[in-house]
Amino acid sequence: MNAPISLPAEPRAAVHLLEASRIREVANAGMGRSDVLPFWFGEPDEVTPDFIREAAKSALDAGDTFYAHNLGLPLLRETLAEYSARLHGAADVNQIAVTSSGVSALMLVAQLLLNPGDRVVAVTPLWPNLIEIPKILGAEVVSVSLQLITSRAAPVWELDLDQLLDALKPGTKALLLNSPNNPTGWTITRAQQEVLLAHCRKHGIWLLADDVYERLVYDDIGGAHRCAPSFLDFADARERVVSTNSFSKSWLMTGWRLGWMQIPVTLNQGLGKLIEYNTSCAPVFVQRAGVVAVARGEEIIRHTNARYLAARDYLYGRLSSEPFRAAGIIAPRPVGAMYIFFKIEGETDTLALCKQLVAEAGLGLAPGSAFGPEGEGAIRWCFASSIEKLEMGLDRLAHFLMHRRK
Numbered sequence: 402m403n404a405p406i407s408l409p410a411e412p413r414a415a416v417h418l419l420e421a422s423r424i425r426e427v428a429n430a431g432m433g434r435s436d437v438l439p440f441w442f443g444e445p446d447e448v449t450p451d452f453i454r455e456a457a458k459s460a461l462d463a464g465d466t467f468y469a470h471n472l473g474l475p476l477l478r479e480t481l482a483e484y485s486a487r488l489h490g491a492a493d494v495n496q497i498a499v500t501s502s503g504v505s506a507l508m509l510v511a512q513l514l515l516n517p518g519d520r521v522v523a524v525t526p527l528w529p530n531l532i533e534i535p536k537i538l539g540a541e542v543v544s545v546s547l548q549l550i551t552s553r554a555a556p557v558w559e560l561d562l563d564q565l566l567d568a569l570k571p572g573t574k575a576l577l578l579n580s581p582n583n584p585t586g587w588t589i590t591r592a593q594q595e596v597l598l599a600h601c602r603k604h605g606i607w608l609l610a611d612d613v614y615e616r617l618v619y620d621d622i623g624g625a626h627r628c629a630p631s632f633l634d635f636a637d638a639r640e641r642v643v644s645t646n647s648f649s650k651s652w653l654m655t656g657w658r659l660g661w662m663q664i665p666v667t668l669n670q671g672l673g674k675l676i677e678y679n680t681s682c683a684p685v686f687v688q689r690a691g692v693v694a695v696a697r698g699e700e701i702i703r704h705t706n707a708r709y710l711a712a713r714d715y716l717y718g719r720l721s722s723e724p725f726r727a728a729g730i731i732a733p734r735p736v737g738a739m740y741i742f743f744k745i746e747g748e749t750d751t752l753a754l755c756k757q758l759v760a761e762a763g764l765g766l767a768p769g770s771a772f773g774p775e776g777e778g779a780i781r782w783c784f785a786s787s788i789e790k791l792e793m794g795l796d797r798l799a800h801f802l803m804h805r806r807k
Contacts, residue, residue, distance in 0.1 A: 419533050423752050423771035431759040438794045439765040441755075443583060443739060444655045445785040450701055453652065456693035460686035469682040471673040473499025473661070477688045480695045481661055488615075488626050489633035495666045496638055498673075499688060501680045503613050503647025503660035504530055508537075509675050510643050513668060514607055515540045519574035524565065526742070526772035526779070528583045531611060535577070542577075543568055546775035547587055549733065549744060555721075556733040558585040558742070562593055566600055575607035581614040581629055584742040584772050584781040586735020588622060591630045598632055598642070607641045608632055614738040616651040616702050619710050622736055627706055629737055639665050650739070651702050652694040659683055659691050709739055712784040712791060716741055719795045728802040739785040742769065748778050755780065762801040764794055 411417060424441055431437040448454075472478065478497040485492035500506040507530065515521065517539030523532060525544040535542050545565045547558045569576060576597070580589040601608045615629045623629055636642040644663045648654040664672060676682065694701075713735065719725065720732035720743055729746035748754060751768035758764045769779030784791060 424767045427755045430756050431765050436763045437765050440783045441765040441767045443783050445653050447653055449653050453690050453694045457686050457690040460689035465685040469685045471676040474688045477692050480692050484695050488628045489631050493638050495669050496663045498662050499683050500660045501683045502658040506645040506660045506662045508534055511535055511538055512675050521575045522568045523577040526776035529771055556731050558587040558733050571604050573606050575609050577609050579611040581737025584740050586738045588629050588737040610644045612644045613647045613650055618737045620736050652698050657687050659687050715788050716784045716791050739783055741782050742779050744779045762797045764797045
């Protein structure tokens with residue numbers, strides 16, 4: 402009798418080739434150590450506000466443990482449509498779909514629109530999930546990198562708009578753009594958005610905007626609503642613009658895994674089918690908490706903005722001071738999000754450096770290489786934290802750098 406053929410038990414090639422999260426790799430080296438100060442994840446150090454948690458508890462006590470509509474509770478969709486209209490102008494409730502996290506929204510959009518071999522352009526450095534999701538579906542991702550400009554009075558991350566337009570050639574399926582940007586804090590201007598939208602309209606390119614940080618803006622950006630410039634401000638409800646969002650950052654709800662997207666109304670039916678085959682629906686009691694967060698959460702957003710602004714100014718001020726500059730640090734000041742993405746002159750292996758910082762300094766930061774090759778040489782520091790913790794972290798970094806130079 403012939404021996405049975407043994408085939409390797411492996412995932413398909415596209416999954417096998419995915420980059421593992423280097424942020425997680427660093428965090429795994431330090432988790433469980435009480436002496437490590439963690440600034441590696443994009444997560445606040447404050448718990449979700451009481452009134453949001455109480456809404457979830459009340460929903461559980463009321464027995465809200467059953468399935469919901471694929472696209473979300475009608476009340477939450479209506480509340481989000483009103484919220485979007487307040488920030489960006491008219492929004493149809495049929496454009497709103499609730500998802501089990503912001504990253505789930507990104508995956509669903511990719512499943513909805515991308516085919517194997519499609520060309521996707523991404524503005525980088527960029528959160529690794531955004532880069533890898535199209536690849537899971539067999540799409541090709543082309544990067545256009547932000548540039549660190551050091552020839553001015555202060556360093557700044559900047560987009561070369563002409564370079565991006567050149568990359569968005571006919572036949573491109575989609576543009577992936579995250580603004581305010583993780584990791585750099587770069588924020589697109591209204592004028593740049595208008596040029597990009599006109600170009601994408603001309604060539605039939607989908608514009609996929611990750612707007613998770615839209616309410617975290619500083620330096621008088623965003624007007625009365627404190628909201629970053631958005632393509633939703635002037636995009637038609639039926640054209641090729643999709644905005645994905647999350648409850649994680651604005652309402653301090655990272656662990657709740659609740660997100661949403663605003664889509665052309667023509668995608669509504671197809672998206673409902675995809676949600677059914679992914680998660681069926683977001684948990685009802687979590688959605689009930691989301692309703693309360695949006696309806697009553699503006700004070701939380703104001704509090705968070707004020708807190709993060711103070712933290713950003715402190716962290717930026719220290720990293721820009723002479724002792725850190727002498728150690729080769731170049732720190733641009735972010736105008737949005739919750740990160741400073743600073744360069745260290747001569748650094749070529751930030752993954753190894755961040756592991757060394759955990760082991761020797763008890764300091765947890767994210768390696769720039771986690772955000773693509775364009776991020777190598779830089780480190781991301783999440784400043785969604787108290788100034789006291791930031792001060793301790795900066796003191797540890799200063800001590801590490803001083804001894805490293807000897």
